[in-house]
Amino acid sequence: MKLIFEKSSPGRGGVRIPEDRISPEEVIPAELLRSEPAELPEVSESEVVRHYTRLSRLNFSVDTHFYPLGSCTMKHNPRACEKAASVPELCETHPLWPQLRHGGLLTQGSLQILYSLERILSEITGLAEFTLQPMAGSHGELTAVMMMAAYHRDRGNKKTHIIIPDSAHGTNPASAALGGYSVVTVPSDENGVMDLEKFKEAVNEETAGVMLTLPNTLGVFNPQIRELIDAVHAVDGLMYYDGANFNAIMGRIKPGDLGFDLCHLNLHKSFSTPHGGGGPGTGPVGVCEKLRPFLPISRVAKTKDGTYTLDYDHPKSIGYIAPFYGNFSILVRAYAYLLMLGREGLRGTSNRAVLNANYLLEKLRGSYAAVSESRCMHECVFSGKSLGEGIHTLDLAKALLDRGVHAPTIYFPLNVPEAIMIEPTETETKETLDEFVTMMEEIMELSKTDPDALHAAPVTTPVGRLDEVAAAKNMDLTYTGDQND
Amino acid sequence: MKLIFEKSSPGRGGVRIPEDRISPEEVIPAELLRSEPAELPEVSESEVVRHYTRLSRLNFSVDTHFYPLGSCTMKHNPRACEKAASVPELCETHPLWPQLRHGGLLTQGSLQILYSLERILSEITGLAEFTLQPMAGSHGELTAVMMMAAYHRDRGNKKTHIIIPDSAHGTNPASAALGGYSVVTVPSDENGVMDLEKFKEAVNEETAGVMLTLPNTLGVFNPQIRELIDAVHAVDGLMYYDGANFNAIMGRIKPGDLGFDLCHLNLHKSFSTPHGGGGPGTGPVGVCEKLRPFLPISRVAKTKDGTYTLDYDHPKSIGYIAPFYGNFSILVRAYAYLLMLGREGLRGTSNRAVLNANYLLEKLRGSYAAVSESRCMHECVFSGKSLGEGIHTLDLAKALLDRGVHAPTIYFPLNVPEAIMIEPTETETKETLDEFVTMMEEIMELSKTDPDALHAAPVTTPVGRLDEVAAAKNMDLTYTGDQND
Amino acid sequence: MSHTPFVCTSPADEKAMLHAVDAESFDDLFSHIPAEFQTDQFGLSAGLSEMEMMQHLRKIARKNSSDLTNFCGAGFYDHFIPAAVDSLTSRGEFFTAYTPYQPEAAQGTLQAAYEYQTAIARLTGMEVSNASLYDGGTALFEGMMMALRITRRNCVLVDTGVSPIYRTMLRSYTRNLKIDYKEIPLSGGIADRDAFAQHLDDSIGAVLLQNPNFFGCIDDLTGLIEQIHRVKAVAVVSTYPVSLGLLKTPGEMGADIVTGEGQSLGMPLSFGGPYLGFMATRKKLVRNMPGRIVGATQDTQGRRGYVLTLQAREQHIRREKAASNICTNMQLCALRSIVYLSLLGKHGFADVARQCMDRAGYAWTRLKAIDGVEPLFDRPFFNEFALKLPKDASEVVSDLIEEGIAAGFPAGRYYVGMENVLLFAFTEKRTKKEIDILAARLESVL
């Protein structure tokens, strides 16, 4: 498809701007102005609408396709949450108003939503207080690491490293590093959980904390978790719960109850805010009582008269980590979703998420090698090694696209060869799962009988396999075809 | 694709309804209740969203495809008009409120919009007053015929028939009949306009009126229109302007100035309210001064103090023809559109609509037989007779679908053999028109070199040619596959 | 920049295109039209930008009241609409398409229409449905005309329980037609069996009934319809679709044609429209039904597909002999209603009906307990009922509007001698608390 820039034609106009009716005395000197207007497209509204409507149709999405992308929790996004977020009084509020004197009264609604959502998240996780500021999961991780550092600094602890299992998302070590710590990696045992012996060897007085996903990226719930936590607490280390897989246990297990000190939640996963093609996400972080003083400012507080206010007076706080209060309209969606789920809905959701994953695990075990003999949590992981000669997990992924299903997560976790990581979520029907099983079986069969058909895939998508090496080499990152240079 | 009913599974739930918290003393006797609940689908929200999202993608539409459907004015629907219509205070107003005592004050906004739109339409058409009640173009026609009848009754005229050219839309004669008149059809001359001689023969004392599209369905502006109108007025007949083709002349010609007594406008054509897959349309009717007393009630009036009110006191009125004030939210869209077009935009729009049609006419003349040697108005008509042996206009239509363009209107007007009626509208680019010309030329070529390829078309659509005869014979009009009968 | 928004040609394009058609200017394109027919006198404002238009419109919209608690129904109800209805029906592929003349390029619209027809048939207890008509009033008129076509008779009997809003329309529409139109007054809140028996003879082509009727009363019309059938007349029943979540269907009662207002199935009140007329009938009568009808069929490869069918009835083929002059349906509204019905589903839809009924039942007990207030009819009702007040109902409404309540619809507007009668309607949106406030305020103004 052409680029919107390629549809541009000089003199065509888009949305009309009001005629300018103010001519000021002051004008900006010419040397401060740009030499040429930016070469934005010159197109009409109808061209923009048709262009982006057509572009949208090149995507797979939850609304159009089964999207069992492991570790991403691609569940249905209820339309009521979108509507809630579009209530005009919530969209039109300037974030600095509550910082004006008497300005808090202008935004009581928004502040109440923030406060209420924080309380719900605390209740769900068993942690004392939340910050809603982090603008993505990895941003939450970084915020948590910064709070760990502030805690240790305050306690006079000399801490140098954070322990992370080898099955972790790459963001964990990257966040630890950005928080100023070195990373100690602990390998997984044959059950896919951190090797307890090796872990105990790694823990020492310099351990600032441990970052753990639970269930882990293999979908396994570590049964020795309490022992692990105790070992860390024994050296005044902090246990961090990476909430990436919270959809597996919500309404049943509170990380705070297990002894975790910090936790982030991906609202776009468990709480169904839209993934948006890659963001905005949102990753609130909760902390236990002893870490409260270190939470980012500002914090939303409820005063005795029932009004809500912003509170900046926390001298031990790590400070601002976002300009304001987080991705507010995403928070509204999560709040709306949680109000609708309610008490029973929380557990009802994780129940079905886990059932659907186990159902797929069971049905696919016959044809694909599962990484574990036991049950899984909300996602199941297979190896593509049993695919026919010369057929890789990547080929399987592309073959699924041809069959109208988004590929699972592939080649992750890193410790599983030819990994295939499937997360069906609770918002898919049994029929969809059954169809998926049939497809997977058919592809396994085909990998042995007609491997070329799989190498050629995908053929039904708008483009076939793309040359990623050339992309990195040529670095064609912006359109220049309409320019003379 | 499966039907939503075929996706139903017992016990699945959709959108949750509040728990019932009121148990009244009164209950309805069992014999007044239905024996079984209606077999509506049992599906979840995510299934409904995926189902209708996928269904939508089976459609061609202006947002996705060039849609040169002659006589339908498939122009771009500005998104601002949609937004205007969704303003909550406009959507949540009960139509009976202004009929309550002091209720008019509850709906001053809605009434002002109706009043203002009526005034704009009057100004554009040169007619004295409008009713916004008619809910489609054909409904407007019927309303107009009813006013004609009321006028003649009031004047004591004995009128029996309405004159309609053979090139008219089928709704014209159907509406005349439903208004109690017989229809006299006048043939077109070689230029596609009504034969003046034959017309004059048809006009007599029993002529209630004439229904005329201007430009007519061949896109031709009848130059003898004044003479025609005089002849009708001479027998106290009424001239009705069918506004189907108003997009050709708006901002330039006022039907009222020409001597037309009544006129309907299709807001979904000229004023860009969405076609909605076949409705809702809206067809306001304007009348000249002498027909004012016959307009439907209620009428919106402005009082001396500037407030708006409903006025029922018109004893000669034809009465209510709609439950309320027309398709209000469609009227809001048209009002928004007209506010944005403004004075210059009206003519600017018809200028481009006519230019685009003439451009296509000129470019296609070489390969297709145009019905007229002269310029056209906002649409151009060709005959498919010059297509290769055994290839019909229908084949051309299907071949265009395969090329991602909606077919023009075909086999209409009825007086052109193998008619192809193309209306590009003003909201298409020159590039789109040029691509269309290339396609049309290629199809003409193919009709001679590879006719089978055209007989097979369409092959890229979700289904191929459908058996319409079987459909009419089998009358499979509702799904019964899930029922035992 | 051009003064014409939304056009797609640049000045350079236009120059090239004018040249291609051998014209010097836009005016040239209109030169065949006598100059005296043309004008540039338009008393309109200059065009507004989108921003100015929206600011202007919002300002006007704010003149509407927006915080009223509404108990005014009279056939048009304030139901909750799930967010997914707007979200799905506002997809460009649906709302910027037109009539599915090319079925291969319109299977989305066509399949949705077929699903809608199925749902309407099931709701009404009938065999077939068309793809929708303008509104409940014109649908009833079309139903009446259909009955007269079937029977080739020209006398119509209409129960006065049929909405007076619709009866007013019927009178307008029949004025110029050779139709003998007669209204039969209610008796005790329901159709007067005796009066109908008196009038039913072989001149009668159509009998028009409504259930629940305008006063909210529900009735089993089975016997009356048997009477109607005895003289080979056609029974046309107008109904409120939400009530069919629970109530005995017109189909079960033997109706031949069922019509109604579909607004409650996912359309906002929107000050009167667009709404949705529905019509269902028996399969054997379908060729007399007006409006678009979608049918299932197969393509050349045997795949299921949908087309507009039975078009031989329609105006673009039959012209003045057509079954009706209607040439569109309300497809986008029909789409809204099938999406709405799918979202609620079999049980959710019945739940909505039950809640409307229960709220009305609770209010009935509360309101009729007020001193001086008494039932107009003591009959089973669905979600609406009429009470006789000790004073003028219009005045009461006017007083309660001051308190932010639209208390109901005064029957006196349409029924002589009912100046003190107020019609109260209830939907799932009205809470117990709101009903208690209504009762308290009503008591205080009486």
Add this chain to the structure above:
Amino acid sequence: MSHTPFVCTSPADEKAMLHAVDAESFDDLFSHIPAEFQTDQFGLSAGLSEMEMMQHLRKIARKNSSDLTNFCGAGFYDHFIPAAVDSLTSRGEFFTAYTPYQPEAAQGTLQAAYEYQTAIARLTGMEVSNASLYDGGTALFEGMMMALRITRRNCVLVDTGVSPIYRTMLRSYTRNLKIDYKEIPLSGGIADRDAFAQHLDDSIGAVLLQNPNFFGCIDDLTGLIEQIHRVKAVAVVSTYPVSLGLLKTPGEMGADIVTGEGQSLGMPLSFGGPYLGFMATRKKLVRNMPGRIVGATQDTQGRRGYVLTLQAREQHIRREKAASNICTNMQLCALRSIVYLSLLGKHGFADVARQCMDRAGYAWTRLKAIDGVEPLFDRPFFNEFALKLPKDASEVVSDLIEEGIAAGFPAGRYYVGMENVLLFAFTEKRTKKEIDILAARLESVL
């Protein structure tokens, strides 16, 4: 009906599926987790229906003020957003997709990102852009870190004209890192050339500037950037994208890295987010740039297509050695901005910039004419400027809020000694009349 909304399995399905996995109950599926880890103590309310949730939320939302005339900016502006932005970006195919890991199934997202990158590069006058970051503040932090990676130095100089909101964030983020962070106070409203000259030496890795700066002043940074380059440091310029409709670009001034807050390009203010951080740089520096980047390439048949590229920089491959821990972009916001920029287009976008500037220019003359009011700096400005008032600015703001005006942002909140300084911002939405009212009311409370 199930108490869990949105799930898709019926009780019968669940029974069959539990059987298939050899479990008796849902609890069975969790039986490997020690019972003492599990709880059913959740102090939450029962789930609300969609209707109840919306009613609840609307009630809360109404506690926000909605009729304020806003002159408060400080980097976050109330611009008009054409309706098509919402309409297009709310298509399910866009907002319910995720990161384009499978490019063949995500060309919509990828092409839009490539278009976005092109627009950002053109706006900023740079060669390349990433696919977006969280917000303007974290983008500036990432820009600083990128500069330090490039130079392998650890000293940073920051002009205090850089938003204090961002500087607060920078201080949080650098606290645990071995970075020497120094702020250089403004001089006469712009960057203090002399002070920078004093501090610039070969220890300096990054210099952070902002144009227009927090006080709205605009400046040609060309000379300063040359100075920066002389010590081989990297110049990072934060900017306000709407100003780039008219102003000399950071690219033209020689900047190495340009960052900024993209909220003004089609995002509502929404109480702080989601917004959009953008980042552009020179092609030669791109491998040091954090965040997702989309590149054009070809498929096996030679067709153009788009992929995520240069992923070797990123955390999922490099883990603790990655250029950043960021693993998403703000794709939906980036999409909004490319749709916004396309709708306005080359001339429309410049028009918006001009109108912001003109309104500010008019207000400048009006407001500084008020007795006792004087300019803080007498420098060219774009759409925002600071005035010194004869009394505490917070008090003035508080007084005007009573009159429905958010008059501006008091600089004293962040700058010591500026208690009387108020920052006024103007967009195309503010009218001459509103500015006149602001002037009159301001005069009346001083």
